[in-house]
Amino acid sequence: AQSVAQPEDQVNVAEGNPLTVKCTYSVSGNPYLFWYVQYPNRGLQFLLKYITGDNLVKGSYGFEAEFNKSQTSFHLKKPSALVSDSALYFCAVRGNFNKFYFGSGTKLNVKP
């Protein structure tokens, strides 16, 4: 079965501290992995993707994600969180026949 899991409904972090939002996936073949961010009453914005190559992928707004094949994970990270990073984050994987599977979302709260 193809799926994405985001085990944390919510992540709380203080401004200036590093943040991690977790994602694990299940897909046959080589995974295409994505992270999106959603601000209130807005659509999803693309942050970054892993297709192939370097396991550490850098994206928008200082975010990066690390692909770990053995752990089937693709955790989103940022070295120093900003209050403006507070939003809903979705991990996604492209499965067979170009169908995309999204995680349930993780709400990130960055406190001043």
Next chain:
Amino acid sequence: NAGVMQNPRHLVRRRGQEARLRCSPMKGHSHVYWYRQLPEEGLKFMVYLQKENIIDESGMPKERFSAEFPKEGPSILRIQQVVRGDSAAYFCASSLEDRGIQETQYFGPGTRLLVL
């Protein structure tokens, strides 16, 4: 290059009416996906279309819901005889095909449907 456009942004319907949601993909994108999002929940896949073809409609209810992506014009998600449970945000995403593979999806701002 304009992004994915959806209209209307907000739609209010009474029970039993029809809702028609439109999505114009990014320029050059020939593939469209529709998702539904309930408050405080994730995205639920509904349907995946290519120009003039439905590729995968496994996430769409069998009754009252239909989708199309004509050769000319926007993709349309149509909900007939709406019920209160249809109230949700509906998002459209488009992608570019590269050698048979859909890579990044780009999302529109969504249509928020409220059924009274």
